[in-house]
Amino acid sequence: MDINMIGKTELWIQSIRLHEANLSDIAGVVSEVFELSPQEVLVVDAGPTHVTLDILRQTMELHQFTAKESLLLSRLSKLPGVTIDAETAIHSEGILEMISLDPDLKEDVTAKAATVGKQMEEAFLKRVRVFPTGAEVLSRVIEDTNSPYIKEALETQGYRVTVGDILPDNVVAISNALEEALYEGYGLIITTGGVGAEGKDQTVEATLRLDATAATPWVVKYEQTGRHVKPGVRIGVGQIGKALIVNLPGPHDEVADCIPVLVSTLAQGARDKTVLAENLSAKLKSRHLPH
Numbered sequence: 001m002d003i004n005m006i007g008k009t010e011l012w013i014q015s016i017r018l019h020e021a022n023l024s025d026i027a028g029v030v031s032e033v034f035e036l037s038p039q040e041v042l043v044v045d046a047g048p049t050h051v052t053l054d055i056l057r058q059t060m061e062l063h064q065f066t067a068k069e070s071l072l073l074s075r076l077s078k079l080p081g082v083t084i085d086a087e088t089a090i091h092s093e094g095i096l097e098m099i100s101l102d103p104d105l106k107e108d109v110t111a112k113a114a115t116v117g118k119q120m121e122e123a124f125l126k127r128v129r130v131f132p133t134g135a136e137v138l139s140r141v142i143e144d145t146n147s148p149y150i151k152e153a154l155e156t157q158g159y160r161v162t163v164g165d166i167l168p169d170n171v172v173a174i175s176n177a178l179e180e181a182l183y184e185g186y187g188l189i190i191t192t193g194g195v196g197a198e199g200k201d202q203t204v205e206a207t208l209r210l211d212a213t214a215a216t217p218w219v220v221k222y223e224q225t226g227r228h229v230k231p232g233v234r235i236g237v238g239q240i241g242k243a244l245i246v247n248l249p250g251p252h253d254e255v256a257d258c259i260p261v262l263v264s265t266l267a268q269g270a271r272d273k274t275v276l277a278e279n280l281s282a283k284l285k286s287r288h289l290p291h
Contacts, residue, residue, distance in 0.1 A: 003059060003060055003061070003062055003095050003121070004058060004059050004121060004124055004185070004241060004242060004243075005055070005057065005058055005059060005060060005094060005095060005096065006094060006095075006124075006183075006185045007094075007182075007183040007185075008092070008093045008094025008095065008096060009054055009055040009056070009057065009096070010044070010052060010053065010054050010055075010092065010093070010096075011030070011052070011053045011054075011055065011090060011091075011092050011096065011099070012050065012051075012052050012090070012091040012092065013050060013051040013052075013053070013076070013088065013089075013090050014049070014050050014088070014089050014090075014091060015049060015050075015085070015087040015088045015089060016049060016050060016051060016076070016082065016083070016084060016088050017048065017049060017082070017083035017085075018046065018047075018048055018049075018051070018081060018082060018083075019048075019081045019083075020080075020081045021046075021079065021080070021081030021082050022079070022080070022081065023043040023046055023051075024043075025079050025080075026043060026051060026053075026076065026079065026082065027041045027042060027043050027053060028041075029072070029075045029076055029079065030053055030072065032075070033068055033071055033072045033075055034055070034060070034064050034065055034068070035061075035064045036055070036057065036064070039056070040055065040056045040057055041053055041054075041055060041056065042054045042056060055096070057241075058240055058241030058242075058243070059241045059242065062098070065096060065098060065099045066098045066099070066101055067098070067099070067100075067101040067102065067103045067105075068099050069089075069090050069099050069100045069101075070103070072090065072099070073088055073090070121242070123160075124185055124186075124187040124242070124243075125187040125188070125242065125271075126158060126159045126160055126187065126188075127159075127160050127185060127186050127187050127188070128150075128154055128159050128160065128161040128162070128186060128187070128188045128189070128190065129161075129162050129163075129164050129181040129184075129186040129188075129189050129190070130146075130147050130150050130151065130161060130162070130163045130164060130189075130190045130191075130192070131163075131164045131165070131166075131167050131174075131177055131178075131181075131189070131190070131191045131192070132144045132146060132147050132163075132166050132167070132191075132192050132193060133166065133167040133168070133169065133174060133191055133192065133193040133194045133203055133250075134166075134169060134193040134194060134250060135168065135169055135200070137166050137193065138166045138167075138168055144166065145252045146192040146193075146248075146250070146252055146255045147163045147192070148163075149252065149255065149256065149259070150190060150192075150255065150259060151163060153259045153260075153263070154259070154263070157263050157267075159188070162186075164177065164181065165177070167191070169194060169200040169201070169202055170202060171202040171205045171206045171209065172206075174191070174194070174202055174203055174206035175206040175207075175209040175210060178191075178206060178207065178210055178245055179210060182210070182240055182243055182245075186243065187242060187243050187244070188243070188244050188246070188266075189243065189244070189245045189246070190245075190246045190248060191203045191206075191207075191245075191246070191247050191248065192248050192249070192250055192255055193248075193249070193250030194247070194250070195219075195233055195234060195235055195236070195247050195248070195249050195250075196230075196233050196249075196250075197222055197227075197228040197229065197230040197231065197232050197233060198227050198228065198229065198230070199227075199229045199230075201230070203236065203247040204216050204234055204235070204236035204247050207236045207237075207238040207245050207247055208236070208238070210238055210240060210245065211238035211239055211240060211245070211273075214236050214237060214238035214239070214245070214273060215236070215237045215238075215273045215274045215276070215277035215278070216234050216235070216236045216237075216277070217234060217235065217277050217278065217281040218231065218232050218233070218234045218281070219232070219233045219234055219235060219249075219281050219284040219285055220232050220233050220285070221233075233249065234281075235247055235248060235249065235258075235277060235280055235281055235284065236277070237273040237274075237276045237277040237280070238273060239271075239272075239273040242271060244271060244273065244276065246262065246276070246280070248280075249284070253287075254284060254287065257283050257284065257287065258280050258283060258284065261279050261280055261283045262276070262280065265279050265280075
């Protein structure tokens with residue numbers, strides 16, 4: 001099963017000796033042993049006696065890394081310019097520490113870890129961070145009625161919801177907050193507001209900075225006149241590993257329409273960003289159809 005790495009993706013190889021070693025070859029060996037593509041392993045630091053690598057994945061299968069320290073060191077020792085001895089060891093944090101597991105314990109520990117991992121994943125998927133956005137909310141000109149509504153509605157469905165800071169109409173500030181929530185292990189991140197046609201509306205753009213292929217269907221389109229610098233209103237659903245980022249509108253009635261759709265779609269096991277975005281946009285479009 002997929003295990004979320006919760007941002008703990010670095011490997012430190014200590015007491016290794018390098019002399020004119022090829023760092024790309026070292027990264028290539030790690031990717032092969034971990035059954036990853038070469039693009040998913042990056043050497044981020046190296047010195048005469050150490051190498052630090054980053055695994056560019058949010059999730060991995062247990063079998064990809066569990067009890068593989070000996071195999072990895074053996075493969076590395078065959079590279080030109082790399083010397084391994086009895087002091088060489090691999091260190092990591094989080095679930096990746098299982099790379100150093102005794103092979104004789106692998107079967108039993110892996111089975112137990114799979115059970116714990118499933119429980120952790122279920123908890124991860126139910127962990128929610130909500131971010132209200134917009135200058136009018138930030139300045140307290142209008143009340144944030146969306147966050148308490150979302151919190152109450154989701155908590156009745158078994159979710160654990162935390163309301164984050166009110167975010168300004170700034171694409172960098174929003175994307176930074178979203179990224180921080182991802183690394184803090186939130187499986188569902190919801191923003192409200194900032195999906196309109198004005199230049200200040202930046203939540204969908206912030207999500208696209210983190211997931212360039214996020215689903216961003218249009219809800220309604222306008223002529224680009226006056227303050228409308230974008231073709232219309234759209235919502236966004238990005239996906240990083242199994243974590244979802246959902247950009248909802250600001251009007252409370254529209255949020256109230258969307259939350260039951262969000263809950264029912266996720267309850268059906270549909271964590272696909274395209275499916276969720278289509279369901280949400282269809283509900284919102286129905287509000288704009290002539291009666």
